[in-house]
Amino acid sequence: MSTFQAPKGTYDLIPPDSATYLAVREAIAAPLRDSGYGYIETPGFENVELFARGVGESTDIVTKEMYAFETKGGDRLALRPEGTASVLRAALEANLHKTGNLPVKLWYSGSYYRYERPQKGRYRHFSQVGAEAIGAEDPALDAELIILADQAYRSLGLQNFRILLNSLGDKECRPVYRAALQDFLRGLDLDEDTLRRADINPLRVLDDKREAVQKQLGDAPLLRDYLCDACKAYHEEVRELITAAGVAFEDDLKLVRGLDYYTRTTFEFVHDGLGSQSAVGGGGRYDGLSEMIGGPALPSVGWALGVDRTVLALEAEGVALELPATTSVYAVPLGEEARRLLFAKVTELRKVGIAADFAYGGKGLKGAMKNANRSGARYTVVAGERDLAEGVVQLKDMESGEQVAVGVNEIVAELEARLG
Known part of the structure; x- marks a missing residue:
């Protein structure tokens, strides 16, 4: 046995198991390539401010989970904890949005890093395949991405997954809801850290998984009741398009993704066989992210699907992929x-x-x-x-x-x- 082992919370992909991971990546990528998405690859680390601004300073990812460090030259960098901010940064830097061919449709595959408590389905190093459609505000684009993810999962033989769907409103209607939610949260018995989070981004409190917090949120105001007419119409069209495509989903009025940049459409893919780490992927619309990181207004939508958790979902269902022989x-x-x-x-x-x-x-x-x-x-x-x-x-x-x-x-x- 070697003197050294893989760092805590990480893993090595070795044959024959690695063949399953490659097959999952390919199954997710295939419908994207067939739908006009081009491959993009970004560095494994970025300026730490990219994630602080884009992901959100109040998120656990930024405050607790990022691997941040200072280089010998004094640059503050971070290993990428997610893919969207990096992909959008790269698209802006390359001026892809100025080609006149919007939306810019991109897909990627890679490793990501978060300092979390290791457990089954949650690692400090994990693999994702993601897709981003940059520069168009169109319910059909949101629906397309949800349908493509559903297609990818079903091509693998997965059946016991569910799609949760919600709308987070936009800059016109969400501030009113934000104020109402803050008033509600201030009346609860919450710890100091959670109250601080409620002041910065109260929607993040809804995503708190602790039972002590969740049991107090039963009467929390729902964003649905505060949506403006434009957001209601947009969300209804997304629902209609998904339904017409034969894709089943569930309305989850309390669904909040763990990143601050989401607006309007938000969705999550969950699998009932994975216990507490039930999410196998998710995404949504992020119309304001480009401006947050210094770019022009570029309404966009995307998702990331976890390769590791998809493999666990296959195991939970007893699905064995038909893998090509490595040697004939x-x-x-x-x-x-x-x-x-x-x-x-x-x-x-x-x-x-x-x-x-x-x-x-x-x-x-x-x-x-x-x-x-x-x-x-x-x-x-x-x-x-x-x-x-x-x-x-x-x-x-x-x-x-x-x-x-x-x-x-x-x-x-x-x-x-x-x-x-």
Whole structure:
């Protein structure tokens, strides 16, 4: 065992489990690519102020969970705790919003970092796939993203997830609700830290998961009762479009996401098999975020889906993904001449798109065949001195056990035909 281990709250992705994570990422990304979203990749760290302004100074993410540090040059940086602020920063820096082709539709995949108490489904290092549509205020765009996430989950075989939907209003109607909520919260028996949060952003108190807080919020005013006519109409159209697409959802009038930048549409994907960490993804509209980080007004909407939690949801439902074999052909040479010949054939197979591996390390037939079995290869190609003297190799079907002699010069074409 190594002297070193993965830091607390983190994990290593290693075969064969890593194949499931890759399949989940691909399943989420596929409908995005088919819907005009282009791939974007941003640095793993950013100026700490980007998150303080964008995510919100009163959020747990900024006050308690960010990995922030100062460089030798005096720059204050933070490992990214979420993806939206970084993606919007990159889009603004590259002037993508000035191309005239709005919305700018982007998707990303990467690792994120939060200093949290490690538990199942909540890590200090986690993986997400996200999507952002920047520069358009359109209920159809909100609906599109919700539908695409639903499509991704269902393509994986997930069934026991639910979509929670709410509206957080906008800059016209939310201030009135904010004042009413603050008045309500000031009358509760809350600790000093929670009262401070209520003064900065009272909606964040609604997202407090502690039972001592939640049991006092039963009579809290609902944002629905304060929405302006424009926000009501916008939200109703989102609901109608999702319904018309055959996507089921639940209205959750107390749903508040954990980031301060959300406006109007907000949604969460929850899975009933994950216990307290039931959220597998979520997102919403963030029409004011661009201005918060120094850009122009750019109404936008997006989501992030947790790869780790999606894998846990698959396990909870007992869903086993059909993963492609990493190796289709395994070559076993017996002797130096066979080693050189089969190594060349493996290279040829790879060039024509066949996944092939080789028995490295000079193992004998018994040990090499054990490796062939472990590899999951459909076919094994074996060659020894007698075979080469006859100009053939032995081709074994690992499923049926059938073994036939095939000419050395025909083996690549034979395998192409069998695997094609």
